[in-house]
Amino acid sequence: MDKLRILLVDDDEDDRQFFADALEGIELNTDLHQLENGKSCMEYLLSDTDNTPDLVFLDLNMPIMNGFECLEAIRRTPHLKDLLVAIYSTSSAERDIEETFEKGANIYIKKPSSFNELKKSLKQVVKMNWAYHLNDFKKENFLLKI
Secondary structure (H helix, E strand, O other): OOOEEEEEEOOOHHHHHHHHHHHHHOOOOEEEEEEOOHHHHHHHHHHOHHHOOOEEEEOOOOOOOOHHHHHHHHHHOHHHOOOEEEEEEOOOOHHHHHHHHHOOOOEEEEOOOOHHHHHHHHHHHHOOOHHHHHHOOOHHHHEOOO
16 A cells, blocks of 8 residues: 655644654554645645645644645645645634634644544544545534544
């Protein structure tokens, strides 16, 4: 099986390491690439069209270009508009969830505080039947529940 290409965009180095460790711990065939902000994410996605990730985990609160702006830029770019984007944020504010839903994110994950919860979340998202999820996509399914 091909490796699932995952891109994590998060300005917090500790959060990136926590994510990488959790992803490693669920023993799936993945290839993780990490970036620190939305600007570097867009540069990466636009420069290397052969290596477009299968799934992007996008933090909201980042310097230079935040997750909202990056999500909008992804959805405006023709060859990226169908890219799977998971919002991965500490925010559980209803307005952030609502705004990212409206801007076209595929799922919203509140950053778990425990390592096991993170592993559970990642496993659920990575193994998700995206065709089914997107076919039956509604706001009630948008916020990941563990």
